[in-house]
Amino acid sequence: MEMCLLFLCVIFGVKGYTITNQIQLHEDIFNRKYDKVFRPGENRAIPTEISIFFYMKSLKEFIESDGKIGIVGTLGLEWVDYRLVWEPTNYGGDLNRTTVFVYDIWTPYIVLMNPYDKIKPVLLQELSCKAWETGYIQCLPPNIFDASCDADVTFYPFDSQTCTLQLYAPGFFSSEIKFRPVLSNFNMDAYEENGLWSVESTRVYVKTQHVENINFEILQLEIKIRRRSTYYIVILLPIFLINFMHILVFALPSDSGERVGFSITVLLTEVLFLTMIQEKLPEASEPGLSYLIYKLLVDLLLSYLIMLVVVVSSILYNKADAEEPEECMKTESKFIKLLCKRKQEKGDKHFWKDAGKAIDKFCLISFLILLALNNIIYFVAVLAEVRF
Known part of the structure; x- marks a missing residue:
């Protein structure tokens, strides 16, 4: 050894x-x-x-x-x-x-x-x-x-x-x-x-x-x-869903009387969510603001417009049927019926309820397109930066 x-x-x-x-x-x-x-x-x-x-x-x-x-x-x-x-x-x-x-x-x-x-x-x-x-x-x-x-x-x-x-x-x-x-x-x-x-x-x-x-x-x-970005997507996803849900207010019957209340509730919910996530948003202004801030700002403006249109539509719907709407309202009503491929009958009368319904259909399609465009433009803008 x-x-x-x-x-x-x-x-x-x-x-x-x-x-x-x-x-x-x-x-x-x-x-x-x-x-x-x-x-x-x-x-x-x-x-x-x-x-x-x-x-x-x-x-x-x-x-x-x-x-x-x-x-x-x-x-x-x-x-x-x-x-x-x-x-x-x-x-x-x-x-x-x-x-x-x-x-x-x-x-x-x-x-x-x-x-x-x-x-x-x-x-x-x-x-x-x-x-x-x-x-x-x-x-x-x-x-x-x-x-x-x-x-x-x-x-x-x-x-x-x-x-x-x-x-x-x-x-x-x-x-x-x-x-x-x-x-x-x-x-x-x-x-x-x-x-x-x-x-x-x-x-x-x-x-x-x-x-x-x-x-x-x-x-x-x-x-x-x-x-x-996974954490931030989970936080921002409810905002996207709330915006699309807000458009459905135009699908609610005008007789229900809940349209204005629903619109205000959705708008307040969106503002509440934005308040909760504001500390997550970047505060830097140079070299430029985040595209997300612009997108959320447009979403909020669209929500305000939706609420205003709902109020106007409800006022028109509840007007007396004896009063015929203005010529512009008649034209819009005819245009909406044409889009919906409804045949115009001779002697058709146009009342304020028809004008309100026409506005609802027009706004449902218009705001859906605007909201979709806002989201598409945002995601296309950031697509070059995202790597899956």
């Missing part, structure tokens, strides 16, 4: 360094007149290359009215600092990596260029990084990136939003620091789904900004999110 353990130790090796070796390593490294003010590189004409990748953990929030997006993730940073090279054999034989703190070494001072609140560095002084024997440094600082992002709610609730986190290193030109994305998109292996938004695509790229004679690089972390 002892021989087997000895054989395994010889074949696979055993970590032999101690904490004393690690302390000695740190003393030796930082006693070499290491100055963290200066970026790595003996030849100052060669820029320091920073390899970058982004791990996205979750979408914290997206607030349209405030123009704010919050992303929880880790911006991985890697570079080589040849001042931190050592020989492992001098420190227990296998001390090939150690932990260093940000406040002890040179690190790129990277900040968010479009923060929602205040500017703060990505690498905080209290964070730690890993250093390898070759001078390779890796930092994985977790962070919450709260950035400003203008929302376009034109197609709400079937909208998608594209936001970009812009990061740069103030004080360093493109001739001094180069950003090199390791991946062209976010690493989503540890991503936790958001209940309101789904991530459609991500992109990581570098943009060179020119300001007078100065060039500096901006790291662009772009994310496209789409609203999960």
Whole structure:
């Protein structure tokens, strides 16, 4: 048994360094007149290359009215600092990596260029990084990136939003620091789904900004999110049904006397539903109002018109039969009968009740067409944005 353990130790090796070796390593490294003010590189004409990748953990929030997006993730940073090279054999034989703190070494001072609140560095002084024997440094600082992002709610609730986190290193030109994305998109292996938004695509790229004679690089972390619209459809569906139900008031008999009451009840119900869902509607006015707001406004105006027409129709229906309607009412009554393919008999008389019934039939068809057109125009307008 002892021989087997000895054989395994010889074949696979055993970590032999101690904490004393690690302390000695740190003393030796930082006693070499290491100055963290200066970026790595003996030849100052060669820029320091920073390899970058982004791990996205979750979408914290997206607030349209405030123009704010919050992303929880880790911006991985890697570079080589040849001042931190050592020989492992001098420190227990296998001390090939150690932990260093940000406040002890040179690190790129990277900040968010479009923060929602205040500017703060990505690498905080209290964070730690890993250093390898070759001078390779890796930092994985977790962070919450709260950035400003203008929302376009034109197609709400079937909208998608594209936001970009812009990061740069103030004080360093493109001739001094180069950003090199390791991946062209976010690493989503540890991503936790958001209940309101789904991530459609991500992109990581570098943009060179020119300001007078100065060039500096901006790291662009772009994310496209789409609203999960099922919840909003369920909320808005009763509004659509109420509008179509309101048209049925013209199918009620005028003798029942409930037409005006029914119309007012439906109108109040619609107003009540709109009051309940108003907090769900987007408040942004730029770059444009949501098509849904225009659609709901037209629906509400049609409901008011329906109620007014019902009142007028009821007044006409209850007029004395001895009074013949005006010539225009007679013409409309004849036109409705023609549409209904009713043969006009010679000597037919037209009374106010006929005029009221004619208005009912005309309005039933007209408002049905108008309401259908309003919905069709809305859904056609947003169809290009919807992906089933």
